[in-house]
Amino acid sequence: MAEVYPFEGFRYNPEKVGDINRVVSPPYDKIDEEEREDLANNSIYNIVRIILSKARDEGEDKYEVAAKNLQDWMDEGVLERDNEPAFYAYYQEYEAEGEKKVRKGFIGLGKIEEGEGVKAHEETMSGPKADRLRLLRATEANFGQIFMLYSDPENQVTQVMDESRDDNPLVKVKDKHRNTHKIWKLTDEEVIASIKEAMADKSLYIADGHHRYETALNYCNECREKGWESPDTGGFDNRMMSFVNVDDPGLSILATHRLLHDVKNFKPHGVLDSAREHFRISRYNERDDLLEKLDEDRGEKHTFGYRAKDDKAYWSMTLQDESVMEELLPNKSSAWQKLDVAILHKLVLENYLGIDEEALEEKRNLDYIRGREKALDMLKEGGYQGAFIMNPTRIDQVKEIADKGEKMPQKSTDFYPKLLTGPVLHKLKIDKG
Numbered sequence: 495m496a497e498v499y500p501f502e503g504f505r506y507n508p509e510k511v512g513d514i515n516r517v518v519s520p521p522y523d524k525i526d527e528e529e530r531e532d533l534a535n536n537s538i539y540n541i542v543r544i545i546l547s548k549a550r551d552e553g554e555d556k557y558e559v560a561a562k563n564l565q566d567w568m569d570e571g572v573l574e575r576d577n578e579p580a581f582y583a584y585y586q587e588y589e590a591e592g593e594k595k596v597r598k599g600f601i602g603l604g605k606i607e608e609g610e611g612v613k614a615h616e617e618t619m620s621g622p623k624a625d626r627l628r629l630l631r632a633t634e635a636n637f638g639q640i641f642m643l644y645s646d647p648e649n650q651v652t653q654v655m656d657e658s659r660d661d662n663p664l665v666k667v668k669d670k671h672r673n674t675h676k677i678w679k680l681t682d683e684e685v686i687a688s689i690k691e692a693m694a695d696k697s698l699y700i701a702d703g704h705h706r707y708e709t710a711l712n713y714c715n716e717c718r719e720k721g722w723e724s725p726d727t728g729g730f731d732n733r734m735m736s737f738v739n740v741d742d743p744g745l746s747i748l749a750t751h752r753l754l755h756d757v758k759n760f761k762p763h764g765v766l767d768s769a770r771e772h773f774r775i776s777r778y779n780e781r782d783d784l785l786e787k788l789d790e791d792r793g794e795k796h797t798f799g800y801r802a803k804d805d806k807a808y809w810s811m812t813l814q815d816e817s818v819m820e821e822l823l824p825n826k827s828s829a830w831q832k833l834d835v836a837i838l839h840k841l842v843l844e845n846y847l848g849i850d851e852e853a854l855e856e857k858r859n860l861d862y863i864r865g866r867e868k869a870l871d872m873l874k875e876g877g878y879q880g881a882f883i884m885n886p887t888r889i890d891q892v893k894e895i896a897d898k899g900e901k902m903p904q905k906s907t908d909f910y911p912k913l914l915t916g917p918v919l920h921k922l923k924i925d926k927g
Contacts, residue, residue: 496644496696497605498737499727500579500686503918505665510572511539515667518916521638521702522546523622539572541916545629545637557632564633573919581680581689582664582918583655584736588673588911590746597745597911598652599738600680600689601639601918604698606710606733626709631716634922636734638915640703640710643740644696645893651692652739658685665917673911677918699740699896701909707733723925734920736913740889748908749886751869752838753861754879757847762802762880766809768846772818773811781870784808784883788866792885796837799866799883803873813837829894834884835906842882854904862905 511517516537519525522545525533533542547560567573582601589595630636646652655678663676680686700707710733717730724731738745754760761767766775778784784799787810791797796813819831822840830836843849849859863869866883873881887907895902 496693496698496737497732498581498690498693498735499603499732500581500681501603501728501734501920502576502579503582503601504568504573504575504921505918506539506916507571507574510570511537514665514917517541518667518914519545520669521912521915522626523705524912539567541637544633545915547629555632557628560629561632564635568921575921576679578681579686581686583659583678583680584913584917585663585676586673586744586911587676588671588746590748590910595744595746597738598655598742599736600651600655601677601734601736602689603727603732603920604640604642604735604737606707606714606731608711622705623709623712626706627712630709630713634924636710636920636922638703638706639734639736639913640706641701641909641913642735642737643699643701643745643892644693644737645741646692646696646739647741649739649741651689651737652742654685654688654692655680658682667914667917669911669914671911675914675917693737698737699893701738701892701907702912703735717924721927723927725923725925728920728923730922730924734918740893745889746910747886747889747892748864748910749866749884750905750908751863751866751884752843752882753863753869753872754847754881755859755861755877757849757859757879760847760879762805765800765802765842765846765880766811769811769842772813772815772841774814776810776812778808778810779806781808781867784810785866788883788885793888796832796834797885798834798838798842800880801870801873801883802880803878811842813841827895827898827900829891829898830900830902833887833891833895833902833906835887835903838882838884839903864908864910 506514506517508514517540519533519540519542525542525546530542530546533540544560544563547556549556549559584599584601586597658680659678664679665677667675669675714730769775788797788799791812798811800809800811816832818841819837823831839854853859863872869881869883872878892907
Protein backbone atom coordinates (compact mmCIF):
# COMPACT_ATOMS: atom_id res chain seq x y z
CA MET A 495 0.00 0.00 0.00
CA ALA A 496 1.65 3.27 1.10
CA GLU A 497 5.43 2.96 1.05
CA VAL A 498 7.00 5.99 2.74
CA TYR A 499 10.63 6.70 3.51
CA PRO A 500 12.68 9.28 5.42
CA PHE A 501 15.31 11.21 3.48
CA GLU A 502 18.23 13.58 3.94
CA GLY A 503 16.60 16.85 3.01
CA PHE A 504 18.36 19.97 1.78
CA ARG A 505 17.39 23.07 3.77
CA TYR A 506 18.27 26.75 3.58
CA ASN A 507 21.16 27.87 5.80
CA PRO A 508 19.91 30.91 7.79
CA GLU A 509 23.49 32.16 8.16
CA LYS A 510 23.64 32.55 4.38
CA VAL A 511 20.09 33.68 3.51
CA GLY A 512 18.91 35.44 6.66
CA ASP A 513 15.14 35.41 7.10
CA ILE A 514 13.71 32.12 5.75
CA ASN A 515 10.46 33.94 4.97
CA ARG A 516 12.30 35.66 2.11
CA VAL A 517 13.34 32.47 0.30
CA VAL A 518 10.23 30.24 0.31
CA SER A 519 7.26 30.55 -2.04
CA PRO A 520 3.77 29.26 -2.83
CA PRO A 521 3.48 26.29 -5.26
CA TYR A 522 4.67 27.18 -8.77
CA ASP A 523 1.18 26.97 -10.27
CA LYS A 524 -0.20 29.53 -7.80
CA ILE A 525 2.30 32.26 -8.74
CA ASP A 526 1.47 34.86 -11.40
CA GLU A 527 4.08 36.97 -13.15
CA GLU A 528 3.79 39.89 -10.74
CA GLU A 529 4.21 37.70 -7.68
CA ARG A 530 7.06 35.87 -9.34
CA GLU A 531 8.99 39.12 -9.65
CA ASP A 532 8.15 40.13 -6.09
CA LEU A 533 9.45 36.81 -4.76
CA ALA A 534 12.61 36.99 -6.86
CA ASN A 535 13.24 40.49 -5.53
CA ASN A 536 12.85 39.28 -1.95
CA SER A 537 16.15 37.41 -2.16
CA ILE A 538 18.68 36.27 -4.72
CA TYR A 539 18.13 32.85 -3.17
CA ASN A 540 14.34 32.70 -3.36
CA ILE A 541 13.23 29.27 -4.56
CA VAL A 542 11.17 30.89 -7.33
CA ARG A 543 14.49 31.44 -9.15
CA ILE A 544 14.55 27.66 -9.60
CA ILE A 545 10.91 26.57 -9.87
CA LEU A 546 10.07 29.46 -12.24
CA SER A 547 13.52 30.31 -13.54
CA LYS A 548 14.15 32.81 -16.32
CA ALA A 549 16.74 32.94 -19.06
CA ARG A 550 19.10 35.87 -18.47
CA ASP A 551 20.44 36.11 -22.02
CA GLU A 552 19.02 35.38 -25.45
CA GLY A 553 19.49 31.74 -26.34
CA GLU A 554 19.92 30.66 -22.71
CA ASP A 555 17.75 27.78 -21.51
CA LYS A 556 15.74 28.64 -18.39
CA TYR A 557 15.91 25.06 -17.13
CA GLU A 558 19.70 25.15 -17.31
CA VAL A 559 19.55 28.39 -15.32
CA ALA A 560 17.50 26.57 -12.68
CA ALA A 561 20.01 23.71 -12.54
CA LYS A 562 22.93 26.13 -12.24
CA ASN A 563 21.23 28.07 -9.45
CA LEU A 564 20.62 24.85 -7.53
CA GLN A 565 24.19 23.63 -7.93
CA ASP A 566 25.67 27.02 -7.03
CA TRP A 567 23.54 27.25 -3.89
CA MET A 568 24.60 23.78 -2.79
CA ASP A 569 28.27 24.53 -3.52
CA GLU A 570 28.10 27.82 -1.60
CA GLY A 571 26.41 26.26 1.43
CA VAL A 572 23.20 28.23 0.86
CA LEU A 573 21.45 24.87 0.78
CA GLU A 574 22.78 22.24 3.16
CA ARG A 575 21.92 18.56 3.30
CA ASP A 576 20.82 17.12 6.65
CA ASN A 577 23.28 14.49 7.85
CA GLU A 578 20.71 11.79 8.66
CA PRO A 579 17.43 10.58 7.14
CA ALA A 580 14.31 12.16 8.58
CA PHE A 581 10.59 12.57 8.26
CA TYR A 582 9.68 16.25 8.60
CA ALA A 583 6.57 17.01 10.69
CA TYR A 584 4.74 19.85 8.92
CA TYR A 585 2.04 21.74 10.83
CA GLN A 586 0.07 24.64 9.37
CA GLU A 587 -1.83 27.09 11.59
CA TYR A 588 -4.47 29.00 9.67
CA GLU A 589 -7.95 30.47 9.66
CA ALA A 590 -10.70 29.41 7.24
CA GLU A 591 -14.25 30.73 7.19
CA GLY A 592 -13.70 32.37 10.56
CA GLU A 593 -12.40 29.26 12.30
CA LYS A 594 -8.82 28.76 13.51
CA LYS A 595 -7.38 25.37 12.63
CA VAL A 596 -4.13 23.39 12.57
CA ARG A 597 -3.49 20.95 9.73
CA LYS A 598 -0.95 18.30 10.69
CA GLY A 599 1.11 16.27 8.23
CA PHE A 600 4.62 15.11 7.49
CA ILE A 601 7.03 15.39 4.58
CA GLY A 602 8.67 12.20 3.35
CA LEU A 603 9.35 10.21 0.20
CA GLY A 604 6.51 8.22 -1.31
CA LYS A 605 6.79 5.43 -3.85
CA ILE A 606 5.89 6.39 -7.42
CA GLU A 607 3.68 3.80 -9.07
CA GLU A 608 1.02 3.36 -11.71
CA GLY A 609 -2.37 1.76 -11.16
CA GLU A 610 -4.25 1.44 -7.91
CA GLY A 611 -1.49 2.36 -5.47
CA VAL A 612 -2.10 6.10 -5.63
CA LYS A 613 -5.49 7.50 -6.54
CA ALA A 614 -5.94 10.76 -8.45
CA HIS A 615 -9.18 12.73 -8.55
CA GLU A 616 -8.56 15.55 -11.06
CA GLU A 617 -7.76 15.74 -14.76
CA THR A 618 -4.35 17.10 -15.79
CA MET A 619 -3.16 19.20 -18.73
CA SER A 620 -0.19 18.46 -20.99
CA GLY A 621 1.49 21.89 -20.81
CA PRO A 622 2.30 21.93 -17.08
CA LYS A 623 3.50 18.31 -17.20
CA ALA A 624 5.94 19.05 -20.01
CA ASP A 625 7.25 22.10 -18.14
CA ARG A 626 7.77 20.25 -14.84
CA LEU A 627 9.42 17.31 -16.64
CA ARG A 628 12.02 19.59 -18.22
CA LEU A 629 12.77 21.13 -14.81
CA LEU A 630 13.11 17.68 -13.23
CA ARG A 631 15.44 16.48 -15.98
CA ALA A 632 17.66 19.55 -15.56
CA THR A 633 17.83 19.64 -11.76
CA GLU A 634 17.18 16.03 -10.70
CA ALA A 635 15.51 17.43 -7.61
CA ASN A 636 12.11 17.94 -5.98
CA PHE A 637 11.28 21.41 -4.67
CA GLY A 638 7.55 21.39 -3.90
CA GLN A 639 5.69 18.53 -2.31
CA ILE A 640 2.83 16.51 -3.74
CA PHE A 641 -0.07 16.82 -1.29
CA MET A 642 -1.20 13.29 -0.37
CA LEU A 643 -4.17 12.25 1.74
CA TYR A 644 -4.58 9.02 3.68
CA SER A 645 -7.26 7.82 6.09
CA ASP A 646 -6.32 7.28 9.75
CA PRO A 647 -9.41 7.69 11.96
CA GLU A 648 -7.39 6.83 15.07
CA ASN A 649 -4.78 9.50 14.28
CA GLN A 650 -1.87 7.14 14.91
CA VAL A 651 0.65 9.06 12.83
CA THR A 652 -0.37 12.44 14.22
CA GLN A 653 -0.09 11.11 17.77
CA VAL A 654 3.45 9.88 17.07
CA MET A 655 4.40 13.32 15.71
CA ASP A 656 2.77 15.19 18.59
CA GLU A 657 4.70 13.12 21.10
CA SER A 658 8.01 13.43 19.21
CA ARG A 659 8.22 17.16 18.54
CA ASP A 660 9.16 19.92 20.97
CA ASP A 661 8.15 23.57 21.23
CA ASN A 662 10.96 24.79 18.97
CA PRO A 663 10.32 24.06 15.29
CA LEU A 664 13.25 23.80 12.92
CA VAL A 665 11.47 26.14 10.48
CA LYS A 666 8.76 28.69 11.27
CA VAL A 667 7.53 30.98 8.50
CA LYS A 668 4.39 32.85 7.47
CA ASP A 669 2.88 32.90 4.00
CA LYS A 670 1.20 35.88 2.31
CA HIS A 671 -2.13 34.93 3.87
CA ARG A 672 -0.54 35.10 7.36
CA ASN A 673 -0.78 31.34 7.83
CA THR A 674 2.03 29.92 10.01
CA HIS A 675 4.06 26.95 8.75
CA LYS A 676 6.14 24.96 11.23
CA ILE A 677 8.51 22.08 10.51
CA TRP A 678 10.28 19.66 12.86
CA LYS A 679 12.88 17.05 11.90
CA LEU A 680 12.06 13.52 13.12
CA THR A 681 15.17 11.32 13.12
CA ASP A 682 14.59 8.87 15.96
CA GLU A 683 14.65 5.35 14.51
CA GLU A 684 11.67 4.19 16.59
CA VAL A 685 9.62 7.20 15.51
CA ILE A 686 10.48 6.60 11.85
CA ALA A 687 9.61 2.91 12.18
CA SER A 688 6.29 3.76 13.85
CA ILE A 689 5.30 6.14 11.05
CA LYS A 690 6.28 3.68 8.33
CA GLU A 691 4.35 0.90 10.03
CA ALA A 692 1.24 3.04 10.57
CA MET A 693 1.28 4.11 6.90
CA ALA A 694 1.89 0.63 5.46
CA ASP A 695 -1.78 -0.32 5.06
CA LYS A 696 -2.99 3.10 3.88
CA SER A 697 -4.31 4.07 0.45
CA LEU A 698 -3.07 7.41 -0.86
CA TYR A 699 -5.15 10.08 -2.60
CA ILE A 700 -3.65 13.03 -4.46
CA ALA A 701 -5.13 16.23 -3.05
CA ASP A 702 -2.87 18.69 -4.91
CA GLY A 703 -0.02 18.01 -7.31
CA HIS A 704 -1.56 15.80 -10.00
CA HIS A 705 0.76 17.29 -12.63
CA ARG A 706 3.81 16.75 -10.41
CA TYR A 707 2.86 13.15 -9.71
CA GLU A 708 2.43 12.28 -13.39
CA THR A 709 5.68 14.11 -14.14
CA ALA A 710 7.51 12.04 -11.50
CA LEU A 711 6.05 8.85 -12.99
CA ASN A 712 7.08 9.84 -16.53
CA TYR A 713 10.60 10.68 -15.34
CA CYS A 714 10.85 7.39 -13.45
CA ASN A 715 9.94 5.49 -16.61
CA GLU A 716 12.46 7.53 -18.64
CA CYS A 717 15.25 6.69 -16.20
CA ARG A 718 14.44 3.00 -16.27
CA GLU A 719 14.44 2.98 -20.07
CA LYS A 720 17.94 4.48 -19.96
CA GLY A 721 19.10 1.73 -17.66
CA TRP A 722 19.65 4.09 -14.73
CA GLU A 723 19.19 2.84 -11.20
CA SER A 724 18.16 4.26 -7.84
CA PRO A 725 20.90 3.26 -5.37
CA ASP A 726 18.49 3.53 -2.43
CA THR A 727 15.11 5.00 -1.50
CA GLY A 728 16.25 8.52 -2.42
CA GLY A 729 16.20 7.92 -6.17
CA PHE A 730 13.69 8.41 -8.97
CA ASP A 731 11.44 5.58 -7.74
CA ASN A 732 10.22 7.88 -4.97
CA ARG A 733 9.04 11.47 -4.79
CA MET A 734 8.91 14.09 -2.03
CA MET A 735 5.36 14.36 -0.68
CA SER A 736 3.41 15.78 2.23
CA PHE A 737 1.08 13.27 3.85
CA VAL A 738 -2.05 14.53 5.66
CA ASN A 739 -4.74 12.50 7.38
CA VAL A 740 -8.09 12.92 5.64
CA ASP A 741 -9.71 12.45 9.07
CA ASP A 742 -7.70 15.36 10.50
CA PRO A 743 -10.12 18.03 11.81
CA GLY A 744 -7.65 20.61 10.49
CA LEU A 745 -8.28 19.66 6.83
CA SER A 746 -10.23 22.25 4.80
CA ILE A 747 -11.51 22.34 1.22
CA LEU A 748 -12.53 25.74 -0.12
CA ALA A 749 -14.75 26.44 -3.09
CA THR A 750 -13.41 27.77 -6.38
CA HIS A 751 -15.81 30.17 -8.08
CA ARG A 752 -16.22 30.81 -11.80
CA LEU A 753 -16.10 34.17 -13.57
CA LEU A 754 -17.39 34.37 -17.15
CA HIS A 755 -15.67 36.33 -19.89
CA ASP A 756 -15.79 36.57 -23.69
CA VAL A 757 -18.91 34.41 -24.00
CA LYS A 758 -20.42 35.12 -27.43
CA ASN A 759 -24.01 36.37 -27.56
CA PHE A 760 -24.11 36.51 -23.77
CA LYS A 761 -27.39 37.73 -22.29
CA PRO A 762 -27.24 38.48 -18.55
CA HIS A 763 -30.58 36.84 -17.77
CA GLY A 764 -30.39 34.31 -20.58
CA VAL A 765 -28.72 31.86 -18.21
CA LEU A 766 -31.62 32.15 -15.79
CA ASP A 767 -34.21 31.80 -18.53
CA SER A 768 -32.58 28.58 -19.74
CA ALA A 769 -32.04 27.27 -16.22
CA ARG A 770 -35.72 27.39 -15.26
CA GLU A 771 -36.19 24.04 -17.03
CA HIS A 772 -33.97 22.26 -14.49
CA PHE A 773 -33.46 24.63 -11.58
CA ARG A 774 -35.54 26.45 -9.01
CA ILE A 775 -34.58 30.12 -9.33
CA SER A 776 -34.76 32.56 -6.42
CA ARG A 777 -34.05 36.29 -6.40
CA TYR A 778 -32.28 38.24 -3.62
CA ASN A 779 -31.79 41.96 -3.24
CA GLU A 780 -28.90 41.59 -0.81
CA ARG A 781 -25.66 39.65 -1.23
CA ASP A 782 -25.81 38.29 2.32
CA ASP A 783 -29.16 36.67 1.62
CA LEU A 784 -27.72 34.76 -1.33
CA LEU A 785 -24.70 33.65 0.68
CA GLU A 786 -26.97 32.52 3.52
CA LYS A 787 -28.92 30.38 1.02
CA LEU A 788 -25.69 28.75 -0.17
CA ASP A 789 -24.69 28.01 3.43
CA GLU A 790 -28.10 26.46 4.16
CA ASP A 791 -27.91 24.15 1.13
CA ARG A 792 -24.24 23.19 1.55
CA GLY A 793 -23.91 19.42 1.40
CA GLU A 794 -27.67 19.00 1.06
CA LYS A 795 -28.71 20.45 -2.31
CA HIS A 796 -27.05 21.39 -5.59
CA THR A 797 -27.30 25.17 -5.35
CA PHE A 798 -25.25 27.82 -7.18
CA GLY A 799 -25.17 31.55 -6.76
CA TYR A 800 -25.30 33.68 -9.90
CA ARG A 801 -24.94 37.33 -10.70
CA ALA A 802 -24.45 39.11 -14.01
CA LYS A 803 -22.43 42.28 -14.36
CA ASP A 804 -24.42 45.42 -13.51
CA ASP A 805 -27.39 43.33 -12.33
CA LYS A 806 -29.00 44.84 -9.23
CA ALA A 807 -30.14 41.42 -7.97
CA TYR A 808 -28.49 38.20 -6.87
CA TRP A 809 -29.83 34.78 -7.85
CA SER A 810 -29.70 31.20 -6.59
CA MET A 811 -30.16 28.16 -8.84
CA THR A 812 -31.11 24.87 -7.14
CA LEU A 813 -31.25 21.68 -9.23
CA GLN A 814 -34.70 20.07 -9.00
CA ASP A 815 -34.03 16.59 -10.41
CA GLU A 816 -30.62 14.83 -10.46
CA SER A 817 -31.80 12.44 -13.19
CA VAL A 818 -31.00 15.04 -15.86
CA MET A 819 -27.31 14.33 -15.17
CA GLU A 820 -27.86 10.62 -15.85
CA GLU A 821 -29.16 11.57 -19.29
CA LEU A 822 -26.29 13.98 -19.99
CA LEU A 823 -23.50 11.78 -18.59
CA PRO A 824 -24.63 8.13 -18.81
CA ASN A 825 -21.02 6.85 -18.77
CA LYS A 826 -20.17 8.54 -15.46
CA SER A 827 -20.82 7.13 -12.01
CA SER A 828 -23.65 8.42 -9.84
CA ALA A 829 -21.05 10.03 -7.57
CA TRP A 830 -19.56 11.96 -10.51
CA GLN A 831 -22.99 13.02 -11.78
CA LYS A 832 -23.80 14.49 -8.36
CA LEU A 833 -20.75 16.73 -8.13
CA ASP A 834 -21.73 20.40 -8.06
CA VAL A 835 -18.86 21.23 -10.38
CA ALA A 836 -19.97 18.54 -12.87
CA ILE A 837 -23.53 19.88 -12.83
CA LEU A 838 -22.32 23.44 -13.38
CA HIS A 839 -19.87 22.53 -16.13
CA LYS A 840 -22.07 20.12 -18.09
CA LEU A 841 -25.60 21.35 -17.58
CA VAL A 842 -25.09 25.09 -17.17
CA LEU A 843 -21.86 26.13 -18.88
CA GLU A 844 -21.97 23.69 -21.79
CA ASN A 845 -25.72 23.22 -22.25
CA TYR A 846 -26.80 26.83 -21.73
CA LEU A 847 -23.72 28.85 -22.67
CA GLY A 848 -21.88 26.62 -25.17
CA ILE A 849 -18.67 26.45 -23.11
CA ASP A 850 -17.54 22.89 -23.88
CA GLU A 851 -14.76 20.76 -22.36
CA GLU A 852 -12.15 22.05 -24.82
CA ALA A 853 -12.97 25.67 -23.97
CA LEU A 854 -12.80 24.83 -20.27
CA GLU A 855 -9.38 23.23 -20.59
CA GLU A 856 -8.06 26.20 -22.55
CA LYS A 857 -9.68 28.66 -20.07
CA ARG A 858 -11.25 30.54 -22.97
CA ASN A 859 -14.30 31.74 -21.10
CA LEU A 860 -13.64 31.18 -17.39
CA ASP A 861 -11.40 32.48 -14.65
CA TYR A 862 -11.25 30.67 -11.33
CA ILE A 863 -11.35 32.69 -8.12
CA ARG A 864 -11.10 31.73 -4.43
CA GLY A 865 -13.38 33.67 -2.09
CA ARG A 866 -17.01 34.30 -2.92
CA GLU A 867 -16.95 37.95 -1.80
CA LYS A 868 -13.91 38.55 -4.01
CA ALA A 869 -15.54 36.81 -6.98
CA LEU A 870 -18.63 39.00 -6.72
CA ASP A 871 -16.56 42.15 -6.19
CA MET A 872 -14.55 41.41 -9.34
CA LEU A 873 -17.69 41.82 -11.45
CA LYS A 874 -17.37 45.55 -10.81
CA GLU A 875 -13.85 45.70 -12.23
CA GLY A 876 -14.91 45.16 -15.83
CA GLY A 877 -14.10 42.42 -18.26
CA TYR A 878 -16.31 39.80 -16.62
CA GLN A 879 -19.84 39.06 -17.73
CA GLY A 880 -21.08 37.06 -14.77
CA ALA A 881 -20.12 35.02 -11.72
CA PHE A 882 -21.13 31.58 -10.49
CA ILE A 883 -20.65 31.07 -6.75
CA MET A 884 -20.02 27.49 -5.62
CA ASN A 885 -20.16 25.44 -2.45
CA PRO A 886 -16.98 23.40 -1.81
CA THR A 887 -16.57 19.77 -2.82
CA ARG A 888 -16.79 17.46 0.20
CA ILE A 889 -13.86 15.27 1.20
CA ASP A 890 -16.01 12.11 1.02
CA GLN A 891 -16.72 12.96 -2.62
CA VAL A 892 -12.99 13.25 -3.35
CA LYS A 893 -12.39 9.78 -1.88
CA GLU A 894 -15.35 8.20 -3.66
CA ILE A 895 -14.41 9.58 -7.09
CA ALA A 896 -10.77 8.51 -6.66
CA ASP A 897 -11.80 5.03 -5.47
CA LYS A 898 -13.87 4.59 -8.62
CA GLY A 899 -10.89 5.49 -10.80
CA GLU A 900 -12.63 8.60 -12.12
CA LYS A 901 -11.29 12.14 -12.19
CA MET A 902 -13.12 15.33 -11.36
CA PRO A 903 -13.21 18.35 -13.66
CA GLN A 904 -10.46 20.93 -13.32
CA LYS A 905 -10.63 23.18 -10.25
CA SER A 906 -13.00 20.91 -8.33
CA THR A 907 -11.09 21.18 -5.07
CA ASP A 908 -9.04 23.83 -3.31
CA PHE A 909 -7.27 22.39 -0.29
CA TYR A 910 -6.32 25.24 2.00
CA PRO A 911 -3.74 26.36 2.93
CA LYS A 912 -1.28 25.49 0.19
CA LEU A 913 1.99 23.77 1.00
CA LEU A 914 5.04 26.02 0.90
CA THR A 915 7.81 25.35 -1.60
CA GLY A 916 11.35 25.62 -0.25
CA PRO A 917 11.43 24.63 3.44
CA VAL A 918 12.79 21.19 2.50
CA LEU A 919 14.22 20.04 -0.86
CA HIS A 920 15.08 16.58 -2.12
CA LYS A 921 18.02 15.93 -4.46
CA LEU A 922 17.61 12.61 -6.21
CA LYS A 923 20.31 9.95 -5.99
CA ILE A 924 20.74 8.33 -9.40
CA ASP A 925 23.24 5.73 -10.57
CA LYS A 926 23.76 6.35 -14.30
CA GLY A 927 26.27 3.53 -14.71
